Amino acid sequence: MPALSKVVQPVPETCSAELSAGEALQQLLATGADALLVEKQGTIVGLFGHREAVAAFDDGSRPVERYMRRPLPGRNVADSLESGADIMYREDTPLVLITEDEGPLFKKTSKTIGIVSALEVLAEIGKTTTDTASNKVFLGRRDLGLNVPVSPCQRACPIHQDIATYVDYVSQGRYLDSWLVIHETNPFPSMLGRLCNHPCETDCKRGWVQGPENAVSIKSLKRFATDYAWARRVKIDWQRAPENGKRVAIVGSGPAGMTAAQDLRLMGYTVDLYEREAKLGGLLSASIPHFRFDIDQLEWEMQMIVDMGVNVFLNKNVGKDIKLEQLFKEYDAVFLSVGMMTGRILPVPGSDLPEVISAMEFLRVRSYDIMPENFPRGGDVVVIGGGAVATDAAQTSIKSGARKVWMVSIEPADRLPAFGNELVEAREIGLTLHTGVIVNAIKADGAGHVSGVEFIRVDESKLEFDPESGKLLINTVQKLPGTEHVIPCRYAIFASGQIMDFAQDQGVPLTPRKLMEADTGGHTKLDKLFAGGDCVEGPSFIVNAIAWGHRTARSINEYLGAAIPRDAKPITVIETTDDHREADYYNREEPPILPADKRMDMTPVELPWNDEQAITAALRCFQCDTVHHVDESTCILCGACDDVCPEKALDVVVYGENRDTSSGGFVEICNTVLGEEFGGKAGKILVNYDRCTNCRICEDHCPVNCITFQRVRFRDDAMQMIPLTPVASRDRMPANAV
Ligand SMILES: Cc1cc2nc3c(=O)[nH]c(=O)nc-3n(C[C@H](O)[C@H](O)[C@H](O)COP(=O)(O)OP(=O)(O)OC[C@H]3O[C@@H](n4cnc5c(N)ncnc54)[C@H](O)[C@@H]3O)c2cc1C
Ligand code: SF4
Ligand code: SF4
Ligand code: SF4
The missing domain is CATH 3.50.50.60 (FAD/NAD(P)-binding domain)
Incomplete structure (x- = not known):
């Protein structure tokens, strides 16, 4: 659908705002124009047409400014013709002032650049009325500068995934769209949907409100959308730049x-x-x-x-x-992206025995579905280390047929660096933990094979941890002489670092x-x-x-020569939205996993969500990429929005009035001076987006309906791998695809 700019006409006849309504009417009649644009100090501030003239009929002596129609936001040149027609239909007006925004969001001013008449719009779209305004996406239309309240989750994500959007798409049942948004910055959603360390969830606003354990299940929703695309064997037809010969x-x-x-x-x-x-x-x-x-x-x-x-x-x-x-x-x-695939084996006595292996090598060999040489099926295994790699090696040992598996660490059980859920899963299938000890030696039997691992206790009261990373400070480890003991085993796996x-x-x-x-x-x-x-x-x-x-x-x-502007601004996409977020307090649910007795082999343990589970989880998202849009020419600074906001996220500040301003908000969404009928009062509205939960109660209670909401999709070009929107195609679908 073409934009209104296609039919915009230059600004026609103008009149001064100080002119009386009667004089303006005479000018209107003399020029034969449909309407006059009202000018004040060099700026177009409104429109005075026959409808306004009729309203002013009783008192033609008052200034034209009193009756004129003010330009409202949302009548931008970038609007579609269809939405222009919709405005004309809803407001019963044959003319719309077309504006262009200047300056960043919340600080922007609108400049009238022309006029559009219903005749031209309707002729162009071939309709007489429209009953729905299309949800338009304005790509890169405005520079939002630093004022953008980027969702906390997106801010925290290292690849700036557009989480609010893909979660929203799941809630709408638009699973494939969700997967495509994920793919904009993430080539491996199947992995991150299951294994991501999810800093986004750690910083999710739902978690701030409802407790950290109740953050939106961002990771699992990614998995859900990916499962959907996978079931259809969808591929992406990338739009590539031409070969550049380099x-x-x-x-x-x-x-x-x-x-x-x-x-x-x-x-x-x-x-x-x-x-x-x-x-x-x-x-x-x-x-x-x-x-x-x-x-x-x-x-x-x-x-x-x-x-x-x-x-x-x-x-x-x-x-x-x-x-x-x-x-x-x-x-x-x-x-060079060569990683750190080699494991470290601590140089303790006996570490060169044939049944000693690093966790990295053990897992690497098992990944080819090969059993490492000397692995004792039916025998006991000791894994040395307390981190995530140790847990993986321990679980893999159990699933590869070891009889008993120990995981042994210096850290006490409540300070293990391993992920908590994986440790719980490992213990459910038989892992035994032994903590607060350090390895001393690997013991051999008379034939030169591993017979056990010797440990010595450490003074747990002396252990210190890095306050930021939580990692053990190794120089605080003190051995307790006389506490040496051996755990008998036939295989020792070192999960003690990578090289x-x-x-x-x-x-x-x-x-x-x-x-x-x-x-x-x-x-x-x-x-x-x-x-x-x-x-x-x-x-x-x-x-x-x-x-x-x-x-x-x-x-x-x-x-290699591409011009990348150093000061490139993030791409933003603005969508109008009518989507109300219910602040319902469903608790978060984790995806189910197989019962312990079904987890004894290498079958994936995490089970998929069904639609209902996924949609319920998605609806818990506040859509933190949504911002208020207040029509400054209509707001009467009544303070109703401030009074009803359940999160105390918004302050209506009226100069000269002593209103409560404790929201801590700094994003200005309105700055207005009222006319004489409101005593000329002036003020502004500030929002604290760290508190706002997008419940839209303020919108519902505004007596003059001047609050609307816009979603501001933020795309970090540096993390963007697609120059153009990907197209999902089914043409490679195998015969057994859903
Ligand atoms: C057991 C284990 C479990 C993990 N679990 C998780 C998890 O749940 N969640 C998570 O987020 N992260 C996890 N990680 C970490 C994550 O896998 C790594 O951070 C990530 O893979 C690093 O990616 P990379 O591309 O830098 O290197 P790598 O993934 O290490 O890839 C490096 C590649 O370079 C190749 N290479 C090396 N040298 C050469 C050479 N000389 N010539 C040619 N090729 C070479 C290697 O063979 C390898 O294929 C885990 C790591 C391990 C070891
Ligand atoms: S509520 Fe939704 S948009 Fe807000 S931080 Fe959480 S996942 Fe992101
Ligand atoms: S409720 Fe509406 S009119 Fe009243 S201050 Fe808020 S935005 Fe302005
Ligand atoms: S949407 Fe409005 S009422 Fe709801 S939290 Fe935000 S500012 Fe307050």
């Missing part, structure tokens, strides 16, 4: 490398992806045990990236099989922690060389690796 080598196919491959391919680069494993995916496919996610969905997501024309070279160890020097010669840029093992003779700059040295954009000190992901950051999370991929792809694009 070549980039990416080393390592974890989430950082795959994301960069996708972004660079979309930008038109030739991308060659080198991977030393026999499969793509990095830790996702070669370490994280398959009972925690759906490997088929991961492969579907990776295939979508490969299908964009990424050239994949498996079993290629860069630094050994191919030297970095050679890549520098052959490519315009090189991105960045990229060949050191390749000249890659390293930090004192032996990580690759790069800035947050992935630039290293070497020309052509970029690095990102775990190999720079240290062991981290999938979502952070994806963010590294996006950022580094942009850095490479800029390095």
Whole structure:
């Protein structure tokens, strides 16, 4: 639907606001115009037509300003013709003033730039009336500057997922749209939908209101939308830029490398992806045990990236099989995203015995569905470490047929770094915890095989933890002599850290922690060389690796000559919305998992949600990307909105009146001076969006109906991997698809 700008006419006859209504009527009749635009100090402030003249009939001596129609928001040149027709129909007016906004939201002023008549609009759209105003999306129409109340969840998400929108789409049953929004910044929703560390949920406004355990189930809703798309085997037809003839080598196919491959391919680069494993995916496919996610969905997501024309070279160890020097010669840029896939084994006596393995190697071998050499099916296993990798190794050992599995840590049980839910799940299938001890030695039997692990107690009262990360400060560990004891076992797994093992003779700059040295954009000190992901950051999370991929792809694009304005503003999309959020206090529900006796093999344990569960969970979202829009020319500063707001999120400030202003709001949504009939009072309305729950009670109670709401979709271009909207297609649907 074309915009109103198509039929906008230049501003016609004008008259001064100081003119009397009678004089204005005479001018109207003399010019034969349908209406006069009313001008005050060089600005068009209203419209005086025959309807207004009739209203002024009794008293033609009062100024025209008293009767004129003021331009209202929502009559912008970017509005569709259909919504223009709708305004004319609803307000029974043959003419609409067309405005253009200037300045950021809440500070904006409207400038009248022309007029549109019903005849032209209706002729253009071929209708006489419209009964529904279409929900229009205005792409990048306004610069919202720093005043945008970006949803807390989106702010907290490392890849700035547009959570409010995709959650809303689930609540509307628009599951595929939801998945497409997720895919705008996230190439691996099947993984993040199950495994994300979800900083968004930690900072969800629902959690602020209802307690942290009741945040919106953002992660699980992502999984739900992804399951829906997967069941239909939907693919995305990416709109790629034309080939630009430049070549980039990416080393390592974890989430950082795959994301960069996708972004660079979309930008038109030739991308060659080198991977030393026999499969793509990095830790996702070669370490994280398959009972925690759906490997088929991961492969579907990776295939979508490969299908964009990424050239994949498996079993290629860069630094050994191919030297970095050679890549520098052959490519315009090189991105190292080699992760930290090698596990550390503590050098205690006996650590070189054949039944001692690192958790990383154990999980890597199991990921190929192979049983590691010497693994004792029916025998006992000790896992040394208290983190998430240790839990994965312990659960995998149980599911691989070990008789008894111990997980042993220095930290006491209530300070274990492992995720709480995974620990509970592991204990339900038989894991035994042994805490407050440190490994002393691996014991061998007479034949040189592992017979047990010796530990010594630590003084738990002396242990200290980093206040920010919660990690144990290792220099506070004090052994308690005389407390040595052995746990008998036939296999010992060290989950005691990961190492960045990229060949050191390749000249890659390293930090004192032996990580690759790069800035947050992935630039290293070497020309052509970029690095990102775990190999720079240290062991981290999938979502952070994806963010590294996006950022580094942009850095490479800029390095290779693309003009990226330094002061680029985030893209915003504004939608009008009538969607009222009920502030119902349903509690959060976790997705169900298989019962413990069905969790003894590598079958994925988390069960899917049905529609009802997903929609109920989605409806708990406040839609924090929604902002008020107050019509300043109508607001009478009565304070009703302030009085009824249940969250005390809004203050109506009237100059000279002593009103309560305790909301703490700073976002100004209205600033107005009233006419004489209201005693000329002036004031403003401030909102605290950290408190506002979008309940719309203020809208319902405004006596002059001047509050409406707009959704402000915020898209961070730096995390955006699609230059254009993706199109879901079913054309590759296999025969058995739903
Ligand atoms: C057991 C385990 C469980 C985890 N669980 C979670 C979880 O639940 N949630 C979460 O968010 N995060 C989890 N993580 C962390 C997450 O997997 C990583 O943070 C993430 O995969 C890092 O991505 P990356 O792209 O930087 O590197 P990686 O995923 O490590 O990928 C690096 C790739 O580079 C390849 N490579 C290395 N050297 C070379 C070379 N010389 N030549 C060619 N290729 C090379 C490797 O084979 C590998 O494929 C887990 C990690 C582990 C180990
Ligand atoms: S309520 Fe919804 S939009 Fe607000 S922070 Fe939570 S998930 Fe995000
Ligand atoms: S209720 Fe309406 S008119 Fe009254 S102050 Fe609020 S926005 Fe203005
Ligand atoms: S929508 Fe209005 S009434 Fe509801 S919390 Fe926000 S400001 Fe208060």
